[in-house]
Amino acid sequence: MKGFKKVLTFVALVLVIVLSLTACGQDEQTQAPANEGEKPDTSFAGTYDGSAEGYHGNLNVSVELDETGKILSVAVGEDHGETPGIGDIAIEKLPKLIVEAQSLRVDSVAGATRTSDGIIGAVANALSSAGLDPAALGYVPKEVDKWKVAKYDASTMPEKVPTTDTIVIKDVKGREVSIDVPISTYALSTMDVIDFIIPILGEDAFHKLVASGNDGGNGILGYDKLYTPVVGTYMTHFGQISEHNAPFDLEMILAQDPDVLIVNSAMQAHKYALEIEPQLTEAGIPIVLIDVPGKNLTTSTQDTFKILGRLFQKDERAAEVSTFIDEQYTLIDSMNLDEKTDKATVYYEKGGAAEVFGSTATSLSGWGVLIDYAGGENIADPILIDAASGKGSSNTLDPEIVLEANPEFVIMSGGGWMDNHANATHSEPSYDIVNRTGWSELKAIKDGNLYNLSQAMNRSTYSFFAVIKIASWLYPEEFENIDVDAIIDEYFDRFMLTDSSVNVWSHKWDGVTRK
């Protein structure tokens, strides 16, 4: 039985690896700093540090006490990641309230409850490290409502409203689909398509959503963490119907029985969807194909909004958001960037590092399309655009060619999905790429023109913003009187459920060479 034992060991090892992998996925509890030794009972005088979890990561405070333990001042550390605006109000107001009342039972600032609770918790933490009992000052520890996986509960499924009408919709592939309206529940091929639904349905975008496939950024989890605190629990009536770009789980679709399945036609998802169309038709679930910005960068977002507007009988709302996006492209068009004689030269690379050569894209594919529209002259075009792989995404340029072309701008992409939920951690791009041989001599690097773009902007409703952002880097003189970031703020303000701080949209290299 010696052999059997060996196999057991092997199986155990595999299990351990699998378990440790799953364990890594779980958020680790942030440990409050341990008490810094017992203080003598007689005097509390001094400054004490404390910390607690705020809305976006940890909040640090330092509390000044006199010898009787009276709170003289509370200062919130600068290194917090709270929401600018409403979060700042809480950071300014709460310390004053606490000092005034000499109590931790103070009202939190409306709209910034988590930040307020964080400050109170941090002060309590500082007090206990001073040897005081925060409970004596009215401190009630708040249960930080950690995000957790909601358990599926069929009884929470959105109720089906009796349909009153049948409409025929022409989708992006020209298919005529007839659909009974109003739509009570819907499913998505890929989770990030919900960015198209939110502007039209608002919170109902989540309450009517019963199933979706995952997207490339593990969006099902990401959107859950981001939006559940905003719109309330919706995952109890949600079923995952596919992995990213994988065949659909037909059974899950039928079990969730959406009124319509909305499919992103720009991806393989639509082939998988058409494969199961006969069964879906039999079950009375129509497929509507939508498009995301790709070849038709300037129109596809708006077309999709219009189709969805018809589908959900919110044509006006759809018109509003597509007009907004039209205006942004009109703004770019008015600058005639395409006709510039002295175009800025750009090299694009996907998430590369000094010794990891990421792929580039020509003006025909991916980010290259956006860079082209923003008036960039892509150094990959002369070499790759006619090559068989010109439209592919595995193109890597010979490093010599990049050095010889000496681009004025280097634009990278990668990271930065819509993940700025309460427990998100953001790390800055490493910009290790500047350590690549010969790069210190590149014009772009010398001038500090190295940028990183959030992946969430490619092939999404936010593509318009990526174009504007890139154009503003390439031709700052054209944007002298335009507040670029205000554009995305306005979009979120008018059409989305959160503010634009849910994502780090872009990032500029700070000029520091890291090794």
Place this chain on the structure above:
Amino acid sequence: MIKTQQLENNVNRELYNAMIKRRVALSAVLLAALFALVILNIFIGSSDITLKEIIIAIFLKEGKGHTVMIVNQIRLPMALMAVAVGAGLGMGGCEIQTILRNPIASPYTLGITNAATFGAAMGLILNMNVVKASEPLMVTTNSFLFALLASVLVYAFSLRPGAGKNGIILFGVALNFLFNAATMILQYIANDEDLKSMVFWNMGSLLKTTWTKFYIVFSVVVVCFIVFYLNSWKLTAMTLDDTKARSLGVDTQKVRQMVILLTSLLTAVSVCFIGAIGFVGIIAPHIARQFVGEDQRFFLPLSAMLGAFVVSVSFVVSKIVIPGVVLPIGLVTAMIGVPIFLFIVFRKMRTL
């Protein structure tokens, strides 16, 4: 003298009968386990349906919502497909190992899987339709046609005089590398989305099963089984070396050609509908050999049953690891198959 001879004969006869009885019993147990697994596979799925509802849905075709459709058109064909594909690959592996007398031979050795992968890649990445199949069927037909092409090439090679077992293996290896390189070229020019689909295709999936696809696989498996079974004495003789087999009156060249043709067909239908399911073709025959040895009358059905068993178990596991998500079957088959395979390797090491 004659009496002792007779006595000895009787003892041998009894021993033989006992052995046969044990093997039949083993097969019966396995068959029962397989049946239980099929039931389990029908019972487990992404949605919650009670056993009662399932029985009503199957026999009375009644149920609320889409239950009837879920049970009869999704779970039932998928559960049966797992059995059919597993049996096909198990059988294929068993015969390939027999005719090539090589323990690491499998349907993959002949290059058929890689050819099928290349065909799928042509559909997924180039959108190229080899025959004018409808768009949803394009990938499947492409991969099937390329699997057939590889089969024809191997078969044609085996027809050459003097194409021995080593020659066939080397030819298969060459085909593997050829199609692998061709697939890599396609992957090089592919965009991210297509690449991701390609990866998933390779991992295999039972989710696309329909009754039509099941019937195709099932009929091929049944026909191959019958042909193999009728030739079981010849195939058993093939486990000896070629000279001895020929002296027993077996046309080794001819048997080899027949097996290559049928195994290619088995692999082609399995792979083009389900994707590459690794390992089943190697491990199923190895386990079977541990139980019953080389006697094809038992070795063949047991390989088929064990293949079906491994794929069915993998399918059950693939549905329960993450509730609500069906993992690609290829991943699970390998994760479950490798420990079993290593177990056999360790046991063999001990007996040596």
